[in-house]
Amino acid sequence: PKHIIEAAKKALDEGKTGYTPAAGIYELREAVAEYISESRGVDVKPKEVVITVGAKMGIFASLIAFLDPGDEVVIPSPTYPAYEGVTKFVGGVPVTVKLREERGFSPSGEEIASAVTDKTKAIVINTPGNPTGGVYSREDIEAIYEVAKKKDIVVISDEIYEHIIFDGKKHVSALSIGDKEHTVLLGGFSKSWSMTGWRLGWVIAPEKVADKVAKVQLNSASCPASFVQYAAIAALKGPWDDVWKMVKEYEARRNLIYEEVNSIPGFSMIKPAATFYAFPNVSKLGVKSSKLADMLLNEAGVALLPGTSFGAEGEGYLRISFATSRENIKKGMKRIRDFVKEKFF
Ligand SMILES: Cc1ncc(COP(=O)(O)O)c(C=O)c1O
Structure with missing residues (x-):
């Protein structure tokens, strides 16, 4: 959208071209916190938001934050390949659960529960989902949280397609259903605003986890591009x-x-x-x-x-x-x- 491009140009003209804090500029963390709080009906603070170099950095950093070698990650599949790739990269073990067409590619609580062991550290969900185009039902997300809470496992929920949903359906977010302590929410600007090349995403997580995510980013990319972050504030503020x-x-x-x-x-x-x-x-x-x-x-x-x-x-x-x-x-x-x-x- 044009007003986002204009905001990026303005930021460049104003000389906003230096490094930013690893977790992103405060104004954008605040804007994301506001957007997530409003859309999920949960109070999210700026310190629980990390601005990442695309949602992909969010996937990478949050899995690194939780996993030690040998830890298992439950992943409903077919799925976006990065979850499995990063899990293996850090010595973890992906445990897949087959998503079934007849369930609209939404996993049942029993299917998730049967994949969980004492070594499970995280359940990764992606709704709306790539590649299936499926949306997890509210009941299924509730059942996933029953398992996660009972076993004290985090749910990493990639909701990057949250706005691209049809037939008047409303996106059901993991954060609206589960508790903050057991949730890492991933999202970003690539899909809703067609900003794939701008490389900008977000991670919403408890402060301790958010700090770890920021540390991974600090020691790899340093920070997302500065002027792009100013433009992202314009994206969130609208018009939409x-x-x-x-x-x-x-x-x-x-x-x-x-x-x-x-x-x-x-x-x-x-x-x-x-x-x-x-x-x-x-x-x-x-x-x-x-x-x-x-x-x-x-x-x-x-x-x-x-x-x-x-x-x-x-x-x-x-x-x-x-x-x-x-x-x-x-x-x-x-x-x-x-x-x-x-x-x-
Ligand atoms: C499910 C899912 N998550 C994350 C990403 C990556 O998003 P980004 O371009 O913001 O890194 C994609 C991109 O295709 C995706 O399909």
Whole structure:
């Protein structure tokens, strides 16, 4: 959005180009604390907010803050790959729970509980979810917290797609359901404001954890870029019109791609409830997802990802991003449809 770009330019002109505190400038921590407090109905203080170099740094730093070698992390999967990657990087053990299409890709409390052991340090959830486009139900999040509280485990909740949610549904945040002591909330500016290249996210955590997260950032990136943080204050303060306009457009694209995907023989898909990802089930075609994705790239000229790029549980699925024009979506879908008809039927 234009007013955010203007705010970045203004910050540059005003010479806001030096290092900032590792946890971010106070004004932005305050603005995020205000936004989170209001949207979650929980009192969050600026000292419980760390501004990170993208949500990805938030994932990295918060897992490092909790994990020692041998510790287990429960991760519903297929999922954004960074959780598993960082867990392994620090010598931890990812324990995956298969997200099922028939549950709208929302894990049940029993499924989570059965993956928890005495070594579990964290449960990572991602709602709305990449790559599934699924949204966890309130009941499922409540059940996850029952497990987390009983075993004194932290829930790390990645809510970066919180605004990109359809059909008038309201985002249900982990922080609105669980207690602050057992929650690390991740979010940021990349998706809602299309600020992927600006590299700006947030971590909301109890002060002691927030301090550790800031320390990881201090000793790696030092701090997020200074003028970008000033621009982010403008993003939060609004106007938010561009955000809602974009979400509306994503919803129209979601409706389009839902119809298109289900018209391809051998493909089936439940309606993505959120995000800008379609996650069709292609298991009927009887070919491995990675092979199908390669064929579609090389023989039909369509770039998409196999479900297995998001964990072994993604076998039998493809992930298609619809962060592109409706025209491109139609063109891509036609290519896939023509290719599949010719090759498999
Ligand atoms: C679930 C999820 N979390 C985090 C990120 C990373 O966000 P950022 O660009 O702010 O680092 C992504 C980006 O694709 C994502 O899909």
